[in-house]
Amino acid sequence: MYRIGELAKACDINNDTLRFYEKNALLTPSSRSESGYRLYTEKDKNILQFILRAKGVGFTLAEVRELLSIEVNKADNACADVKTLVDIKLADVERKLAELARFQMSLKRLSDACCGGKESAEHCTILEALESNTDNVRHET
Amino acid sequence: MYRIGELAKACDINNDTLRFYEKNALLTPSSRSESGYRLYTEKDKNILQFILRAKGVGFTLAEVRELLSIEVNKADNACADVKTLVDIKLADVERKLAELARFQMSLKRLSDACCGGKESAEHCTILEALESNTDNVRHET
DNA sequence: ATAAACCTTATAGCTAGATCTTAGGTCAAG
DNA sequence: CTTGACCTAAGATCTAGCTATAAGGTTTAT
Numbered sequence: 361m362y363r364i365g366e367l368a369k370a371c372d373i374n375n376d377t378l379r380f381y382e383k384n385a386l387l388t389p390s391s392r393s394e395s396g397y398r399l400y401t402e403k404d405k406n407i408l409q410f411i412l413r414a415k416g417v418g419f420t421l422a423e424v425r426e427l428l429s430i431e432v433n434k435a436d437n438a439c440a441d442v443k444t445l446v447d448i449k450l451a452d453v454e455r456k457l458a459e460l461a462r463f464q465m466s467l468k469r470l471s472d473a474c475c476g477g478k479e480s481a482e483h484c485t486i487l488e489a490l491e492s493n494t495d496n497v498r499h500e501t
Numbered sequence: 502m503y504r505i506g507e508l509a510k511a512c513d514i515n516n517d518t519l520r521f522y523e524k525n526a527l528l529t530p531s532s533r534s535e536s537g538y539r540l541y542t543e544k545d546k547n548i549l550q551f552i553l554r555a556k557g558v559g560f561t562l563a564e565v566r567e568l569l570s571i572e573v574n575k576a577d578n579a580c581a582d583v584k585t586l587v588d589i590k591l592a593d594v595e596r597k598l599a600e601l602a603r604f605q606m607s608l609k610r611l612s613d614a615c616c617g618g619k620e621s622a623e624h625c626t627i628l629e630a631l632e633s634n635t636d637n638v639r640h641e642t
Numbered sequence: 643a644t645a646a647a648c649c650t651t652a653t654a655g656c657t658a659g660a661t662c663t664t665a666g667g668t669c670a671a672g
Numbered sequence: 673c674t675t676g677a678c679c680t681a682a683g684a685t686c687t688a689g690c691t692a693t694a695a696g697g698t699t700t701a702t
Binding site for chain 3 (some may be wrong): 373375376377380384392393395396397420421422439
Binding site (some may be wrong): 406413419427431446460470471 | 581590
Protein backbone atom coordinates (compact mmCIF):
# COMPACT_ATOMS: atom_id res chain seq x y z
CA MET A 361 0.00 0.00 0.00
CA TYR A 362 1.29 3.41 -1.00
CA ARG A 363 0.26 6.69 0.50
CA ILE A 364 -0.18 9.53 -1.96
CA GLY A 365 3.31 10.93 -1.46
CA GLU A 366 4.95 7.53 -1.85
CA LEU A 367 3.18 6.70 -5.09
CA ALA A 368 3.79 10.18 -6.45
CA LYS A 369 7.49 9.94 -5.70
CA ALA A 370 7.73 6.41 -7.14
CA CYS A 371 6.22 7.61 -10.41
CA ASP A 372 7.87 11.02 -10.40
CA ILE A 373 4.73 13.10 -10.39
CA ASN A 374 3.13 15.60 -8.05
CA ASN A 375 0.76 14.60 -5.20
CA ASP A 376 -1.74 17.07 -6.62
CA THR A 377 -1.68 15.32 -9.97
CA LEU A 378 -2.94 12.16 -8.24
CA ARG A 379 -5.76 14.12 -6.59
CA PHE A 380 -6.50 15.67 -9.98
CA TYR A 381 -6.68 12.20 -11.62
CA GLU A 382 -9.02 11.04 -8.89
CA LYS A 383 -11.31 14.03 -9.33
CA ASN A 384 -11.34 13.33 -13.06
CA ALA A 385 -12.20 9.65 -12.74
CA LEU A 386 -8.90 8.30 -14.02
CA LEU A 387 -7.55 6.68 -10.87
CA THR A 388 -9.30 6.23 -7.54
CA PRO A 389 -7.23 4.75 -4.72
CA SER A 390 -8.43 1.26 -3.76
CA SER A 391 -9.00 2.33 -0.16
CA ARG A 392 -8.56 4.97 2.53
CA SER A 393 -6.90 4.75 5.92
CA GLU A 394 -8.97 5.30 9.08
CA SER A 395 -7.87 8.91 9.08
CA GLY A 396 -8.86 9.36 5.42
CA TYR A 397 -5.46 9.04 3.77
CA ARG A 398 -5.52 7.65 0.20
CA LEU A 399 -4.11 4.10 -0.05
CA TYR A 400 -2.94 2.84 -3.44
CA THR A 401 -2.25 -0.81 -4.34
CA GLU A 402 0.21 -2.25 -6.87
CA LYS A 403 -2.67 -2.51 -9.30
CA ASP A 404 -3.39 1.20 -8.82
CA LYS A 405 0.26 1.83 -9.60
CA ASN A 406 -0.05 -0.17 -12.85
CA ILE A 407 -3.04 1.92 -13.86
CA LEU A 408 -1.09 5.08 -13.10
CA GLN A 409 1.82 3.91 -15.21
CA PHE A 410 -0.57 3.16 -18.03
CA ILE A 411 -2.00 6.68 -17.77
CA LEU A 412 1.46 8.22 -17.85
CA ARG A 413 2.57 6.16 -20.83
CA ALA A 414 -0.61 6.86 -22.76
CA LYS A 415 -0.24 10.55 -22.06
CA GLY A 416 3.38 10.35 -23.22
CA VAL A 417 2.35 9.16 -26.66
CA GLY A 418 -0.22 11.88 -27.11
CA PHE A 419 -3.51 10.54 -25.78
CA THR A 420 -5.63 13.10 -23.96
CA LEU A 421 -6.89 12.27 -20.48
CA ALA A 422 -10.37 11.83 -21.92
CA GLU A 423 -9.01 9.24 -24.34
CA VAL A 424 -7.10 7.52 -21.57
CA ARG A 425 -10.32 7.35 -19.58
CA GLU A 426 -12.00 5.69 -22.57
CA LEU A 427 -9.16 3.20 -22.99
CA LEU A 428 -9.30 2.29 -19.31
CA SER A 429 -13.04 1.79 -19.47
CA ILE A 430 -12.77 -0.87 -22.19
CA GLU A 431 -13.98 -4.22 -20.97
CA VAL A 432 -14.36 -6.84 -23.62
CA ASN A 433 -17.14 -9.20 -22.78
CA LYS A 434 -18.34 -11.57 -25.47
CA ALA A 435 -21.62 -12.17 -23.75
CA ASP A 436 -22.36 -8.47 -23.66
CA ASN A 437 -24.42 -6.77 -26.35
CA ALA A 438 -22.12 -3.76 -26.15
CA CYS A 439 -19.37 -5.85 -27.74
CA ALA A 440 -19.73 -4.15 -31.12
CA ASP A 441 -19.46 -0.72 -29.52
CA VAL A 442 -16.29 -1.70 -27.74
CA LYS A 443 -14.79 -3.09 -30.94
CA THR A 444 -15.63 0.14 -32.71
CA LEU A 445 -13.91 2.21 -30.04
CA VAL A 446 -10.87 -0.04 -29.99
CA ASP A 447 -10.59 0.01 -33.77
CA ILE A 448 -10.79 3.81 -33.82
CA LYS A 449 -7.96 4.04 -31.29
CA LEU A 450 -6.03 1.44 -33.23
CA ALA A 451 -6.29 3.46 -36.44
CA ASP A 452 -5.15 6.50 -34.50
CA VAL A 453 -2.16 4.65 -33.10
CA GLU A 454 -1.24 3.35 -36.54
CA ARG A 455 -1.41 6.84 -38.07
CA LYS A 456 0.90 8.10 -35.33
CA LEU A 457 3.27 5.19 -35.88
CA ALA A 458 3.54 5.97 -39.58
CA GLU A 459 4.12 9.65 -38.93
CA LEU A 460 6.74 8.94 -36.29
CA ALA A 461 8.52 6.54 -38.60
CA ARG A 462 8.90 9.39 -41.11
CA PHE A 463 10.29 11.68 -38.40
CA GLN A 464 12.66 8.95 -37.35
CA MET A 465 14.04 8.58 -40.88
CA SER A 466 14.43 12.31 -41.29
CA LEU A 467 16.16 12.76 -37.97
CA LYS A 468 18.52 9.86 -38.71
CA ARG A 469 19.39 11.48 -42.02
CA LEU A 470 20.10 14.77 -40.28
CA SER A 471 22.19 13.10 -37.64
CA ASP A 472 24.24 11.30 -40.28
CA ALA A 473 24.54 14.35 -42.51
CA CYS A 474 25.80 16.39 -39.63
CA CYS A 475 29.12 14.85 -38.87
CA GLY A 476 30.41 13.17 -41.94
CA GLY A 477 27.75 11.31 -43.90
CA LYS A 478 27.86 11.24 -47.70
CA GLU A 479 24.74 13.33 -48.03
CA SER A 480 26.00 16.13 -45.81
CA ALA A 481 25.33 19.16 -47.91
CA GLU A 482 22.06 17.99 -49.36
CA HIS A 483 19.80 17.60 -46.37
CA CYS A 484 20.49 20.42 -44.00
CA THR A 485 17.10 21.06 -42.42
CA ILE A 486 14.39 18.75 -41.22
CA LEU A 487 12.07 19.97 -43.95
CA GLU A 488 14.56 19.00 -46.64
CA ALA A 489 15.22 15.69 -44.93
CA LEU A 490 11.49 15.00 -44.92
CA GLU A 491 11.17 15.90 -48.58
CA SER A 492 14.08 13.66 -49.48
CA ASN A 493 12.29 10.80 -47.72
CA THR A 494 9.50 11.02 -50.22
CA ASP A 495 11.99 11.07 -53.08
CA ASN A 496 13.47 7.83 -51.88
CA VAL A 497 10.28 5.86 -51.39
CA ARG A 498 10.68 2.42 -52.93
CA HIS A 499 7.78 1.55 -55.13
CA GLU A 500 6.74 -1.78 -53.67
CA THR A 501 3.73 -3.33 -55.32
CA MET B 502 0.77 33.28 -52.71
CA TYR B 503 -1.90 32.58 -50.12
CA ARG B 504 -3.61 35.15 -47.96
CA ILE B 505 -4.19 34.13 -44.36
CA GLY B 506 -7.73 32.89 -44.90
CA GLU B 507 -6.75 30.86 -47.97
CA LEU B 508 -3.87 29.09 -46.24
CA ALA B 509 -5.96 28.52 -43.13
CA LYS B 510 -8.75 26.95 -45.17
CA ALA B 511 -6.30 24.84 -47.21
CA CYS B 512 -4.84 23.37 -44.02
CA ASP B 513 -8.11 23.28 -42.10
CA ILE B 514 -7.09 25.55 -39.27
CA ASN B 515 -8.22 28.90 -37.92
CA ASN B 516 -6.85 32.22 -39.19
CA ASP B 517 -6.07 33.11 -35.61
CA THR B 518 -3.92 30.03 -35.25
CA LEU B 519 -1.68 31.35 -38.06
CA ARG B 520 -1.36 34.71 -36.30
CA PHE B 521 -0.62 32.83 -33.08
CA TYR B 522 2.12 30.80 -34.80
CA GLU B 523 3.63 33.99 -36.17
CA LYS B 524 3.65 35.66 -32.75
CA ASN B 525 5.32 32.53 -31.36
CA ALA B 526 8.05 32.42 -34.00
CA LEU B 527 6.87 29.22 -35.68
CA LEU B 528 5.83 30.55 -39.06
CA THR B 529 6.27 34.07 -40.42
CA PRO B 530 4.72 34.78 -43.82
CA SER B 531 7.36 35.39 -46.50
CA SER B 532 5.94 38.83 -47.30
CA ARG B 533 3.16 41.33 -46.85
CA SER B 534 0.94 43.03 -49.43
CA GLU B 535 1.01 46.81 -49.80
CA SER B 536 -1.94 47.03 -47.49
CA GLY B 537 -0.25 44.85 -44.88
CA TYR B 538 -1.98 41.51 -45.59
CA ARG B 539 0.11 38.42 -44.81
CA LEU B 540 1.30 36.58 -47.95
CA TYR B 541 2.32 32.92 -47.63
CA THR B 542 4.32 30.94 -50.21
CA GLU B 543 4.25 27.21 -50.99
CA LYS B 544 7.30 26.84 -48.78
CA ASP B 545 5.44 28.50 -45.92
CA LYS B 546 2.67 25.99 -46.50
CA ASN B 547 5.18 23.13 -46.23
CA ILE B 548 6.43 24.51 -42.95
CA LEU B 549 2.86 24.76 -41.68
CA GLN B 550 2.16 21.17 -42.66
CA PHE B 551 5.29 20.11 -40.83
CA ILE B 552 4.13 21.96 -37.72
CA LEU B 553 0.72 20.31 -37.86
CA ARG B 554 2.15 16.83 -38.34
CA ALA B 555 4.71 17.27 -35.57
CA LYS B 556 1.99 18.50 -33.25
CA GLY B 557 -0.11 15.48 -34.22
CA VAL B 558 2.53 13.07 -32.96
CA GLY B 559 2.91 14.81 -29.66
CA PHE B 560 5.64 17.42 -30.06
CA THR B 561 5.00 20.66 -28.22
CA LEU B 562 5.23 23.92 -30.15
CA ALA B 563 8.51 24.67 -28.38
CA GLU B 564 9.90 21.37 -29.65
CA VAL B 565 8.61 22.05 -33.15
CA ARG B 566 10.38 25.40 -33.05
CA GLU B 567 13.60 23.60 -32.14
CA LEU B 568 13.18 21.07 -34.93
CA LEU B 569 12.57 23.82 -37.46
CA SER B 570 15.64 25.70 -36.33
CA ILE B 571 17.95 22.77 -37.12
CA GLU B 572 20.35 23.64 -39.88
CA VAL B 573 23.10 21.13 -40.39
CA ASN B 574 26.25 22.80 -41.63
CA LYS B 575 29.44 20.79 -41.58
CA ALA B 576 31.62 23.89 -41.71
CA ASP B 577 29.92 25.29 -38.67
CA ASN B 578 31.33 24.81 -35.21
CA ALA B 579 27.81 24.39 -33.88
CA CYS B 580 27.62 21.04 -35.69
CA ALA B 581 28.07 19.02 -32.52
CA ASP B 582 25.29 20.97 -30.79
CA VAL B 583 22.93 20.31 -33.66
CA LYS B 584 23.77 16.62 -33.66
CA THR B 585 23.10 16.48 -29.93
CA LEU B 586 19.70 18.10 -30.35
CA VAL B 587 18.79 15.86 -33.27
CA ASP B 588 19.87 12.76 -31.38
CA ILE B 589 17.83 13.76 -28.35
CA LYS B 590 14.74 14.18 -30.53
CA LEU B 591 15.53 10.92 -32.28
CA ALA B 592 15.67 9.07 -28.97
CA ASP B 593 12.37 10.68 -28.03
CA VAL B 594 10.78 9.60 -31.31
CA GLU B 595 12.09 6.07 -30.87
CA ARG B 596 10.73 5.86 -27.34
CA LYS B 597 7.32 6.97 -28.63
CA LEU B 598 7.51 4.44 -31.45
CA ALA B 599 8.20 1.60 -29.02
CA GLU B 600 5.40 2.70 -26.73
CA LEU B 601 2.95 3.01 -29.60
CA ALA B 602 3.90 -0.41 -30.89
CA ARG B 603 2.90 -1.84 -27.49
CA PHE B 604 -0.41 0.00 -27.62
CA GLN B 605 -0.96 -1.26 -31.12
CA MET B 606 -0.42 -4.88 -30.07
CA SER B 607 -2.70 -4.52 -27.08
CA LEU B 608 -5.45 -2.88 -29.05
CA LYS B 609 -5.22 -5.54 -31.75
CA ARG B 610 -5.54 -8.20 -29.08
CA LEU B 611 -8.60 -6.49 -27.65
CA SER B 612 -10.15 -6.08 -31.07
CA ASP B 613 -9.61 -9.77 -31.84
CA ALA B 614 -10.72 -10.92 -28.40
CA CYS B 615 -13.91 -8.96 -28.71
CA CYS B 616 -15.71 -10.72 -31.50
CA GLY B 617 -14.54 -14.26 -31.65
CA GLY B 618 -10.82 -14.66 -31.08
CA LYS B 619 -9.48 -17.70 -29.22
CA GLU B 620 -8.24 -15.64 -26.31
CA SER B 621 -11.57 -13.93 -25.73
CA ALA B 622 -12.09 -14.40 -22.07
CA GLU B 623 -8.53 -13.88 -21.03
CA HIS B 624 -7.71 -10.37 -22.14
CA CYS B 625 -10.66 -8.22 -21.39
CA THR B 626 -9.17 -4.86 -20.52
CA ILE B 627 -6.34 -2.90 -22.02
CA LEU B 628 -4.31 -3.34 -18.86
CA GLU B 629 -4.59 -7.12 -19.10
CA ALA B 630 -3.82 -7.02 -22.80
CA LEU B 631 -0.71 -4.99 -22.08
CA GLU B 632 0.38 -7.42 -19.39
CA SER B 633 -0.19 -10.38 -21.68
CA ASN B 634 2.10 -8.68 -24.23
CA THR B 635 4.97 -8.97 -21.82
CA ASP B 636 4.15 -12.63 -21.20
CA ASN B 637 4.42 -13.38 -24.88
CA VAL B 638 7.67 -11.62 -25.68
CA ARG B 639 9.79 -13.91 -27.82
CA HIS B 640 13.27 -14.20 -26.48
CA GLU B 641 15.26 -13.29 -29.54
CA THR B 642 19.02 -13.24 -29.01
C1' DA C 643 -20.25 53.66 -54.15
C1' DT C 644 -21.52 50.60 -50.99
C1' DA C 645 -22.29 46.06 -48.88
C1' DA C 646 -20.02 41.80 -47.85
C1' DA C 647 -16.15 39.54 -47.08
C1' DC C 648 -11.88 39.94 -46.15
C1' DC C 649 -7.76 41.86 -43.63
C1' DT C 650 -5.10 44.62 -39.58
C1' DT C 651 -3.50 45.05 -34.31
C1' DA C 652 -4.34 44.48 -29.56
C1' DT C 653 -6.30 42.27 -25.94
C1' DA C 654 -9.43 39.22 -23.50
C1' DG C 655 -11.25 34.67 -22.78
C1' DC C 656 -11.36 29.54 -23.14
C1' DT C 657 -10.08 24.47 -22.21
C1' DA C 658 -6.89 20.97 -20.66
C1' DG C 659 -3.87 19.65 -17.48
C1' DA C 660 -1.42 20.60 -13.59
C1' DT C 661 0.15 23.04 -9.51
C1' DC C 662 -0.38 26.11 -5.49
C1' DT C 663 -2.81 28.11 -1.35
C1' DT C 664 -5.42 28.02 2.76
C1' DA C 665 -6.76 26.23 6.87
C1' DG C 666 -6.51 22.73 9.11
C1' DG C 667 -5.99 17.20 10.92
C1' DT C 668 -2.47 12.96 11.55
C1' DC C 669 1.58 10.53 12.81
C1' DA C 670 6.43 9.05 13.83
C1' DA C 671 10.74 10.53 16.22
C1' DG C 672 13.13 12.61 19.87
C1' DC D 673 4.19 16.09 24.09
C1' DT D 674 5.74 18.74 20.61
C1' DT D 675 8.15 19.38 16.09
C1' DG D 676 8.10 18.51 11.38
C1' DA D 677 6.75 15.81 7.63
C1' DC D 678 2.83 14.20 5.93
C1' DC D 679 -2.12 14.16 4.95
C1' DT D 680 -7.19 16.28 4.13
C1' DA D 681 -10.72 19.30 1.14
C1' DA D 682 -11.88 23.26 -1.48
C1' DG D 683 -10.74 26.50 -4.40
C1' DA D 684 -7.42 29.73 -6.77
C1' DT D 685 -3.75 30.15 -10.03
C1' DC D 686 -0.67 28.85 -13.85
C1' DT D 687 0.85 27.37 -18.70
C1' DA D 688 0.03 25.86 -23.43
C1' DG D 689 -2.43 26.38 -27.25
C1' DC D 690 -5.76 28.25 -29.19
C1' DT D 691 -10.20 31.24 -30.12
C1' DA D 692 -13.02 35.37 -29.82
C1' DT D 693 -13.88 40.39 -29.53
C1' DA D 694 -13.29 45.21 -30.61
C1' DA D 695 -12.37 48.89 -33.58
C1' DG D 696 -11.08 49.78 -37.70
C1' DG D 697 -8.79 49.50 -42.85
C1' DT D 698 -8.96 46.86 -47.75
C1' DT D 699 -10.96 44.40 -51.75
C1' DT D 700 -14.32 42.70 -54.69
C1' DA D 701 -18.82 42.31 -56.68
C1' DT D 702 -22.81 44.56 -57.84
